[in-house]
Structures are given as C-alpha cells and as structure tokens.
C-alpha cells in the first residue's frame with residue numbers, strides 16, 4: 001500500500017507532476033486551485049486528527065491528500081489498524097467506508113459523497129441472500145456463504161466470510177464446506193471456480209465497469225502492440241481473463257508492473273489505476289481500458305474538503321449488522337493471513 005507524498009506541492013509542481021497523464025483537464029489554473037485545496041485539506045487533517053484512506057481508482061489529485069492508497073484488502077487491513085485518529089475520511093465507495101466503520105465504531109467515518117455506491121453492491125440485498133441461503137442449505141447442508149467485499153454491511157453480516165479480489169480463491173479453499181454460495185460478482189465467482197475443486201454457486205451480479213470490457217477490445221490492443229503484457233481484474237468476463245497474462249487485484253497489478261521486466265502493459269480495469277501506475281512507475285508504458293467508475297469519480301477534492309469542514313457524511317451502522325459484518329471480515333483476515 002502506498003502512502004501519499006508527504007510534502008504538499010505548489011500549483012507549478014502539481015502541474016508538472018500531473019502532466020505525465022496527458023489529460024487536458026490538468027491545466028495550470030486547475031492545478032493552482034487544486035494546490036490550495038490540497039494545502040487546506042492537509043491543514044484540516046492535522047487540526048481534526050483525521051486520516052484519509054483512498055482506493056486505487058481515485059482521482060490523482062486525491063492521492064495528494066491520502067495517508068494510504070490501496071486495494072480493498074489493504075484498505076480493510078489499514079482501517080482495522082487506525083490508532084491515532086479521531087476521523088477517517090474514506091475516499092472510495094460506500095461499502096468501503098462501511099468496512100472502515102465496522103472496525104472503528106467509536107471513530108467518525110466520513111464518505112465525502114453519499115451517493116458513491118457500487119453496481120455490484122447494489123445487486124444483492126440481505127433479504128434476497130437470506131432466502132437463497134435458506135433454499136440452498138436444504139440441498140447442501142454444508143453450504144457456506146462467501147461474500148466479495150463489494151456488498152453492503154448487512155449482506156456481509158449474513159456471510160460466513162468475506163473475500164476480496166486479492167484473496168478470493170484462498171478464502172474459498174480455506175473455509176470448511178464444499179459448496180460455496182459466492183455473492184455478488186458472477187465473473188469473480190467463475191474465475192474462482194476455475195481455480196478450486198469446490199462447487200461455486202454464483203449470484204447474478206456484476207461490476208458495470210469491468211463487465212462492459214470486451215475481448216475484442218483487448219485483442220485489438222494486443223495486435224497493435226505485440227509483446228504488451230495484459231493485466232486484468234477478475235471482475236472482467238471469462239473470455240477477457242483468458243487472454244490476459246495475469247489476473248490480479250488492483251494493488252497486485254502495481255506490484256506486477258514494478259517487478260516485471262516488461263515495459264508495456266495494458267491495464268484492464270478502471271482507469272484510475274492506470275493513472276497511479278503512470279505517476280509511480282516512470283519509464284514504463286501503461287495503456288488503459290478507458291473505463292471510468294462513475295461512483296469512484298464522485299469523490300473530488302471539493303467534496304473531500306467539504307467533508308472535513310462540515311463532517312459530512314458520517315457512516316452509521318446498527319450494532320447487530322456491524323457485529324455480523326465484523327465477524328465475516330475478521331474471518332477473511334484470519335483465513336488469508
């Protein structure tokens with residue numbers, strides 16, 4: 001997991017740093033405006049004893065105020081280890097902020113934009129899961145429910161263990177039970193089915209960002225760039241994963257790109273990750289799938305500043321939901337240790 005840069009950049013320095021992204025929206029005036037917001041956010045973090053946790057898909061300017069940047073597993077671990085802070089500002093989506101709250105009931109956990117949700121999390125409700133679980137338990141008494149962390153806390157609370165894209169197969173293999181109801185991502189479920197002897201029963205959910213990427217798009221880039229390494233996220237369709245050189249979580253893609261001898265990569269996931277790679281690994285070339293997650297992009301510097309100024313928007317969880325979700329998350333951390 002990467003900590004953000006520790007020195008605040010002025011507008012000129014920020015402009016030069018972000019110019020490697022080749023995006024027109026980072027002009028001089030915008031970078032000046034961002035630099036003053038970044039300075040104010042950093043000041044408020046100190047004053048309020050706040051930390052900012054940011055997912056890899058966040059905007060590059062958000063990385064400048066983040067104390068930690070990572071994938072879902074790293075952020076869950078980090079949220080569990082927070083010690084010297086009264087406030088956690090979560091620059092990511094709602095289910096991630098809920099996970100931070102699960103581990104920090106006494107702290108204020110803020111999500112800067114309340115509608116920053118997730119199409120996967122929306123595809124399963126606790127009621128529907130409870131019905132399906134009861135139905136399947138009659139057929140498979142040993143049934144276990146493994147929920148991908150991209151779901152709400154009340155869905156986690158009905159699960160035997162959670163998993164992330166970094167540890168899904170490991171959790172399925174480690175949990176006792178040969179029949180696994182895996183919710184909500186059907187693509188990740190199919191991917192895990194290819195790696196395990198256990199029987200996976202999938203749910204009809206998907207991430208709209210990854211599910212729209214086609215094998216034809218990937219093949220086209222491969223034809224134009226012979227030798228390019230294709231790194232794909234397991235939320236992609238099975239035929240896309242088949243043509244990838246590696247199937248990895250977002251942070252595992254960063255490590256792979258750092259360690260590989262290859263210099264050209266096609267990053268088949270949300271575009272924010274390619275921005276992080278371009279900023280952190282100079283000298284290598286990263287081609288993007290050009291897909292944005294509208295939910296992740298709802299978090300801006302403006303909303304993060306507003307979040308700290310006005311303590312918006314606090315995440316609250318019922319005690320029983322929080323305790324149930326905590327147990328499923330702790331089980332994941334135990335099984336993946």
Ligand code: 13P
Pocket residue numbers: 056070071072073150164165166207235248249250251
């Ligand atoms: P990672 O855990 O790999 O970062 O994935 C999170 C996510 O939301 C992918 O769409």
Ligand code: SF4
Pocket residue numbers: 093117118119120121150207208209210235270293294295296
């Ligand atoms: Fe959800 Fe997909 Fe966005 Fe990740 S990229 S937060 S899975 S909608």
